[in-house]
Amino acid sequence: MNNDIHASEEQTAYADLLFYGSWLGLAIMIATYSLYVSGILAPHVPLDQMPDLWNKPVSHYLEVAHVPTGWGWVSLLGTGDFINFIGIVLLAGLTIVCYLRTIPVLLRKGDKVMTYIAIAETLVLLFAASGIVGGGAH
Numbered sequence: 001m002n003n004d005i006h007a008s009e010e011q012t013a014y015a016d017l018l019f020y021g022s023w024l025g026l027a028i029m030i031a032t033y034s035l036y037v038s039g040i041l042a043p044h045v046p047l048d049q050m051p052d053l054w055n056k057p058v059s060h061y062l063e064v065a066h067v068p069t070g071w072g073w074v075s076l077l078g079t080g081d082f083i084n085f086i087g088i089v090l091l092a093g094l095t096i097v098c099y100l101r102t103i104p105v106l107l108r109k110g111d112k113v114m115t116y117i118a119i120a121e122t123l124v125l126l127f128a129a130s131g132i133v134g135g136g137a138h
Contacts, residue, residue, distance in 0.1 A: 010102040021094045029087030041080035070131045096125045
């Protein structure tokens with residue numbers, strides 16, 4: 001049996017960044033959640049209103065709570081309930097950052113096809129995350 005299987009340089013670069021980025025995202029989520037539950041940062045939507053809003057349609061919640069759609073939540077990062085999004089966004093965007101990390105490695109190796117694929121994948125993910133498509137996911 002041949003045990004000489006090794007990850008390529010770009011695989012290692014991707015995996016290392018994913019590993020540390022995931023831990024960073026988790027740490028940020030724990031820290032921001034602590035700010036929220038401790039009351040250090042007041043929530044945008046008061047906790048006593050939440051039970052009334054949970055059983056309503058999202059459109060009602062957005063209107064009553066004055067919550068913007070799309071990337072508008074960024075304007076609410078100073079509040080306890082929205083600061084939690086920082087870690088989530090980091091984890092969600094980590095794939096883009098990992099692809100960006102692999103592009104220089106692929107260029108240095110002269111792997112043009114994989115470089116183009118990594119660039120295309122990065123652009124597709126950025127386009128999807130931008131909200132231009134309007135799929136309603138955020």
